[in-house]
Amino acid sequence: MIYAIRTLVGQEKNVARVIARNVKNSGIGVSSILVPESLRGYILVESSTNLDMQNPVFKVPHMKGSIEGEIPYTEIKNFLNPEPILSSIQKGSIVELISGPFKGEKAKVVRIDESKEDVVLELIEAAVPIPVTVKGDQIRLIQKEAD
Amino acid sequence: MVTKACTRCHRIVEGDLCEVCNLATSKNWSGFLIIVDPEKSHIARDLKIQEAGEYALRVR
Ligand SMILES: [Zn+2]
Numbered sequence: 001m002i003y004a005i006r007t008l009v010g011q012e013k014n015v016a017r018v019i020a021r022n023v024k025n026s027g028i029g030v031s032s033i034l035v036p037e038s039l040r041g042y043i044l045v046e047s048s049t050n051l052d053m054q055n056p057v058f059k060v061p062h063m064k065g066s067i068e069g070e071i072p073y074t075e076i077k078n079f080l081n082p083e084p085i086l087s088s089i090q091k092g093s094i095v096e097l098i099s100g101p102f103k104g105e106k107a108k109v110v111r112i113d114e115s116k117e118d119v120v121l122e123l124i125e126a127a128v129p130i131p132v133t134v135k136g137d138q139i140r141l142i143q144k145e146a147d
Numbered sequence: 148m149v150t151k152a153c154t155r156c157h158r159i160v161e162g163d164l165c166e167v168c169n170l171a172t173s174k175n176w177s178g179f180l181i182i183v184d185p186e187k188s189h190i191a192r193d194l195k196i197q198e199a200g201e202y203a204l205r206v207r
Binding site for chain 1: 177178179180181182183184185187188189190191193194201204205207
């Protein structure tokens with residue numbers, strides 16, 4: 001079973017590390033903790049037992065509580081095999097940044113790196129279009145071709 | 148210290164070499180996974196990870 005725990009943004013790995021250390025030899029059924037790059041402010045805990053958030057092992061700095069209920073395994077499978085940048089993105093596509101300092105901004109694809117890992121973007125709302133290079137997993141396709 | 152990940156086994160290590168695979172590591176990695184109990188973890192089974200520890204989901 002997979003459960004989601006909220007953390008302070010930027011502290012995901014630290015919270016995961018402390019919980020992983022705490023659950024060892026505790027008898028709690030946590031078997032893994034997943035910190036997907038694209039899921040800011042959350043970590044996913046795989047456990048054979050319900051998470052008792054009152055248990056001291058989960059009382060760690062920057063932990064902000066848990067999400068009620070389980071997450072189906074099928075929903076987290078995508079995180080396990082992060083796709084290289086979607087082949088559907090092309091020069092001129094409109095994308096939204098889903099992580100990093102420009103999170104939430106829309107941008108136009110200027111160039112796609114040969115490795116298909118890096119994408120050069122131009123932020124649409126910026127007064128001066130400055131090219132920004134990001135990783136393929138930091139963007140989400142909004143519109144395949146610009147009008 | 149910059150953490151790096153092995154390009155083959157995806158273990159997170161602090162040096163330039165993965166001592167398990169004897170391969171150079173990369174600082175270009177993303178996604179983070181801690182396997183606590185490889186025998187009970189469905190995720191570990193899916194990713195064919197047999198040892199507890201810290202792993203990257205993606206390494207370039
Ligand atoms: Zn290795």
